[in-house]
Amino acid sequence: MFLGNFTHTIDSKGRLSIPVRFRETINGDSNGIVYLTTELDPCLVVYTVKEWSLLQEKIKNLPVMNKGVKEYRRLLYSRASECSLDKQGRILIPQKLRDHAGLDGDTYVIGNNNKIEIWKPERWDLIEAQAEEGLEEIQEELANLGL
Amino acid sequence: MFLGNFTHTIDSKGRLSIPVRFRETINGDSNGIVYLTTELDPCLVVYTVKEWSLLQEKIKNLPVMNKGVKEYRRLLYSRASECSLDKQGRILIPQKLRDHAGLDGDTYVIGNNNKIEIWKPERWDLIEAQAEEGLEEIQEELANLGL
DNA sequence: TAAGAAGTGGGGAAGAGTGGGGAATTATAG
DNA sequence: CTATAATTCCCCACTCTTCCCCACTTCTTA
Numbered sequence: 001m002f003l004g005n006f007t008h009t010i011d012s013k014g015r016l017s018i019p020v021r022f023r024e025t026i027n028g029d030s031n032g033i034v035y036l037t038t039e040l041d042p043c044l045v046v047y048t049v050k051e052w053s054l055l056q057e058k059i060k061n062l063p064v065m066n067k068g069v070k071e072y073r074r075l076l077y078s079r080a081s082e083c084s085l086d087k088q089g090r091i092l093i094p095q096k097l098r099d100h101a102g103l104d105g106d107t108y109v110i111g112n113n114n115k116i117e118i119w120k121p122e123r124w125d126l127i128e129a130q131a132e133e134g135l136e137e138i139q140e141e142l143a144n145l146g147l
Numbered sequence: 148m149f150l151g152n153f154t155h156t157i158d159s160k161g162r163l164s165i166p167v168r169f170r171e172t173i174n175g176d177s178n179g180i181v182y183l184t185t186e187l188d189p190c191l192v193v194y195t196v197k198e199w200s201l202l203q204e205k206i207k208n209l210p211v212m213n214k215g216v217k218e219y220r221r222l223l224y225s226r227a228s229e230c231s232l233d234k235q236g237r238i239l240i241p242q243k244l245r246d247h248a249g250l251d252g253d254t255y256v257i258g259n260n261n262k263i264e265i266w267k268p269e270r271w272d273l274i275e276a277q278a279e280e281g282l283e284e285i286q287e288e289l290a291n292l293g294l
Numbered sequence: 295t296a297a298g299a300a301g302t303g304g305g306g307a308a309g310a311g312t313g314g315g316g317a318a319t320t321a322t323a324g
Numbered sequence: 325c326t327a328t329a330a331t332t333c334c335c336c337a338c339t340c341t342t343c344c345c346c347a348c349t350t351c352t353t354a
Contacts, residue, residue, distance in 0.1 A: 113224050138219070139187060
């Protein structure tokens with residue numbers, strides 16, 4: 001389980017160190033290898049090998065010819081990159097992905113249960129504020145669901 | 148069951164000692180490990196491993212793609228942290244969480260049945276006063292409910 | 295008033311995060 | 325096809341945080 005928000009720095013070589021707490025899971029599930037890609041949000045997403053396989057399974061069961069599904073698959077795979085952690089626990093993020101997520105210097109590495117997200121701080125702060133507002137609105141719904 | 152309000156101090160290293168009465172439950176349910184996060188209120192929430200698991204179960208049963216649910220999960224996980232008690236019965240509260248709850252120096256550690264809440268005293272006093280006012284208003288309703 | 299338990303504070307070792315040099319590999323240009 | 329440039333990878337070194345341990349103080353209880 002990936003939890004928490006860590007501020008790490010992307011150095012001049014494009015490397016980003018993964019929080020130690022995440023490394024344990026990555027080494028266990030993945031032998032130090034992760035899949036890096038993008039999804040619907042303007043951030044990068046990191047999957048362990050295990051979670052990546054689960055994602056593949058899910059995608060297999062989606063309707064093949066559906067327009068949205070086709071687009072989703074296209075983006076997911078075209079942007080995906082297999083990365084391995086170096087001896088210091090860092091991944092090298094390809095230039096294109098860095099550009100796509102607007103990453104440079106200080107960066108948030110955020111646990112989202114089964115995946116890790118990498119955010120440009122400004123963008124995350126915005127999303128977070130929106131989420132808080134949204135939460136107020138659905139408070140009662142959540143309460144009804146027992147939360 | 149967590150009961151009572153204790154004033155403890157967060158030291159310069161960000162550590163907060165958990166009241167002994169709470170530790171017994173934590174060691175029983177959790178082997179000294181707790182989950183620290185935030186919810187709707189401007190305070191921190193502490194769950195035992197057992198209670199955290201129950202929360203996970205509830206979340207699993209929510210609709211995955213629902214916007215509000217996604218936001219809720221994002222906030223919950225991004226702010227969560229697994230903490231273990233040190234030999235003195237303290238937890239180290241991550242800087243970001245301390246900032247979020249405005250914690251520094253004297254702090255209230257409050258039992259709320261199945262979870263512990265950590266409050267900045269000023270904020271708690273406000274909430275408490277509001278709750279008292281609210282209670283007056285709904286007194287009759289409560290009476291009807293058999294309280 | 296002594297003894298024990300609870301809360302607090304701090305020193306020091308170990309670990310995490312960061313930066314950079316240099317070799318190896320790949321890409322580019324002539 | 326070769327020479328040069330760029331990128332990637334591996335290693336070492338430095339700093340700051342975290343973790344572990346011990347000690348002091350206060351409060352309670354006998």
